[in-house]
Amino acid sequence: CTGRLSSPALLLIRDTEAQAFGAFSTSPIHMSNGFYGTGETFLFSFSPELKVFRWTGRNNFFLKGDTDLLMVGGGSGKFGLWLDGDLHHGGSCPCETFNNESLSPRGEFCIRDLEVWGLA
Incomplete structure (x- = not known):
C-alpha cells in the first residue's frame, strides 16, 4: 500500500470471550521502526463499564x-495492547504509558472481531 491514512484512528476489538476494548490515536496507524503518536492516544475497555486509560507522561511509547x-x-518490556501480524492473537498488560489494567482478563487473547475506523 503506497497511501497512508491521514486521519485519527479508532481500533475496536472483541475477543473470543466477548470482552470489548481498544485504542484511540490522533496519529494515523502506520508501519514504523520506532514509536510515534501523541499524548492524546489512549486505551479503553468495556468490561463491564467504560474505562479509559490516558497518557501518564512517563514515556512516549x-x-x-x-x-x-x-x-x-509500553514500558519495561510490557505493552498496553499488542496485536500479532495475523490479527488473530493479541495481548494486554499494565504499562507505564497508560497505567492501564489488562484490557482482556486473560492477558493474551484470540480476536473474534476487529475494526479500525479512520475519523475525519
Whole structure:
C-alpha cells in the first residue's frame, strides 16, 4: 500500500470471550521502526463499564507497528495492547504509558472481531 491514512484512528476489538476494548490515536496507524503518536492516544475497555486509560507522561511509547506486530503503549518490556501480524492473537498488560489494567482478563487473547475506523 503506497497511501497512508491521514486521519485519527479508532481500533475496536472483541475477543473470543466477548470482552470489548481498544485504542484511540490522533496519529494515523502506520508501519514504523520506532514509536510515534501523541499524548492524546489512549486505551479503553468495556468490561463491564467504560474505562479509559490516558497518557501518564512517563514515556512516549504510544504506537509502533510493522507486518508482524502492532503495539500500543509500553514500558519495561510490557505493552498496553499488542496485536500479532495475523490479527488473530493479541495481548494486554499494565504499562507505564497508560497505567492501564489488562484490557482482556486473560492477558493474551484470540480476536473474534476487529475494526479500525479512520475519523475525519
